[in-house]
Amino acid sequence: MRGTTGTASTVVTLSPAEEKKTDKDRLLTALINVCGVPYVRCKDHPIVLALKHDGIALFHANFIHTTSSDIDALQYDKGGTLGPLELNFKMILRAFLAFYHHQSHKKRGIIISPTRSVEVLISSTLLQDNSRISVTPSMILPRTLHHGA
Numbered sequence: 001m002r003g004t005t006g007t008a009s010t011v012v013t014l015s016p017a018e019e020k021k022t023d024k025d026r027l028l029t030a031l032i033n034v035c036g037v038p039y040v041r042c043k044d045h046p047i048v049l050a051l052k053h054d055g056i057a058l059f060h061a062n063f064i065h066t067t068s069s070d071i072d073a074l075q076y077d078k079g080g081t082l083g084p085l086e087l088n089f090k091m092i093l094r095a096f097l098a099f100y101h102h103q104s105h106k107k108r109g110i111i112i113s114p115t116r117s118v119e120v121l122i123s124s125t126l127l128q129d130n131s132r133i134s135v136t137p138s139m140i141l142p143r144t145l146h147h148g149a
Contacts (some may be wrong), residue, residue: 026058031045035093047093049076053082071085
């Protein structure tokens with residue numbers, strides 16, 4: 001058996017409830033590490049509230065299927081009244097979504113982790129001023145997902 005390390009691999013199958021929790025945590029991780037949502041505001045940040053209001057709670061099951069028009073229509077509760085999500089937050093979501101889809105197509109459908117370092121160039125049709133958005137996560141991954149501490 002030349003060339004083998006002698007380690008066996010095991011396939012772990014998650015229950016549907018575990019898959020849902022993992023996908024929900026994946027979205028939270030992306031919002032914190034890539035989109036800049038502070039962990040202490042992960043329940044009341046405008047991006048989180050707008051996604052929640054639109055029923056987007058899971059990364060692979062919901063978020064990656066969001067379109068630009070869906071993002072443009074995002075609203076959240078601003079002290080008792082529904083208001084549109086601010087443009088800067090919409091641009092962050094659009095940039096991340098565009099980058100995610102670009103990487104997914106580039107890697108022929110292999111899903112990338114939303115915690116990787118992200119740098120995105122947005123076209124002039126997206127921002128109207130050829131601005132460059134650089135979104136770089138701080139890579140505080142598992143520690144930020146502890147609930148309650």
